[in-house]
Amino acid sequence: xxxxxxxxxxxxxxxxxxxxxxxxxxxxxxxxxxxxxxxxxxxxxxxxxxxxxxxxxxxxxxxxxxxxxxxxxxxxxxxxxxxxxxxxx
Numbered sequence: 001x002x003x004x005x006x007x008x009x010x011x012x013x014x015x016x017x018x019x020x021x022x023x024x025x026x027x028x029x030x031x032x033x034x035x036x037x038x039x040x041x042x043x044x045x046x047x048x049x050x051x052x053x054x055x056x057x058x059x060x061x062x063x064x065x066x067x068x069x070x071x072x073x074x075x076x077x078x079x080x081x082x083x084x085x086x087x088x089x
Contacts, residue, residue: 001025002072004050004072004075004076004079005025005068005069005072007049007050008046008068008071008072008075009023009068011042011045011046011049012029012032012034012042012068014045015034015038015041015042016032016033016034017033017034018033023068024068025067025068025069025072026067026068026069027067027068028066028067029065029066029067029068029071032068039065046071046075050075050078050079051082052075052078052079052082053078054074054075054078
């Protein structure tokens with residue numbers, strides 16, 4: 001796993017009911033027993049950690065946040081977009 005994945009898993013563990021549970025990139029977020037209110041805290045924590053803004057609508061973004069890996073992919077894409085738009089500016 002890369003640094004982004006490790007940090008995201010660490011953030012998720014802080015909000016899990018059982019942080020000792022194994023978490024892989026294939027783990028569905030629904031299996032982590034994270035309450036919906038905690039998901040907002042997780043999104044804010046990820047944004048602060050990586051200095052990015054994640055457009056998130058719980059009703060529209062379900063697939064983008066289906067698994068740990070999909071969250072990692074989304075964050076990596078946003079970081080890449082932020083770097084490329086920053087380089088273009």
